[in-house]
Amino acid sequence: MDITGAFRVLTKGLSPPSYKTPKVQTACTGHMTTVYTDGSCTDGGYEEARARVGVWFGDGDGRNSVRVPVELPQTNNVAESLAVLLPGRKAPRDGNLIIKTDSQYVIDVLEKYREKIEDTDWLEQTNCAVLEPTIAEIRCRQGKTTLIKVKGHSGEIGNENTDRLAALGAEKEPGRPIDLSIDERVKVKGAKLSRMTQALLYKGIRRVKAQSVPPRRGMVAGLDAVRHAAHSERHQ
Structure with a gap:
């Protein structure tokens, strides 16, 4: 039996894992929710940079939102990552969630590179402050979360509305601080020794x-x- 993957380092000061993860449902117990998201940034790399986020559940839906958090780096990647975290918290946790985004960056991090990123304790990945809570939120959901890539500016109504919301975000005052805490039950702690x-x-x-x-x-x-x-x- 190969147990090399069981050893983790860089865990000083961290509480030991509880090994108690939230129960995962084998089937959707609620309804299906589809949401479009968009994140972008103006004047990136400069002090006056303004990150903007659009989340669109549908016309007149009270969960539609524009958030421009000041406590986070004002970059395009942070905005796109936050645009996936927010609907995960707004949609019912017991239902399936489809997130339509034009961000290949976020899809790659969450689906293609997530295991490697966590195994190396985020040492080679920026935007940990937003991406780690996003991964934890998806893990805590009882329903299935699916990311679908949509082509930007293609005329798809949901994508066009998120673009509009994100553009409005650039003109608004900075939003309130966003809770980026992580449920300890689903937090991956330290780095896998075999990957270091x-x-x-x-x-x-x-x-x-x-x-x-x-x-x-x-x-x-x-x-x-x-x-x-x-x-x-x-x-x-």
């Missing part, structure tokens, strides 16, 4: 140490000066 390289272990150790060291004031001031100079040059 020396470089990844070193990176993980540095990450652990960095969590206890505050950022240097001089470095923060220097980065602010660079951002200000880039902004001034861009608008001359």
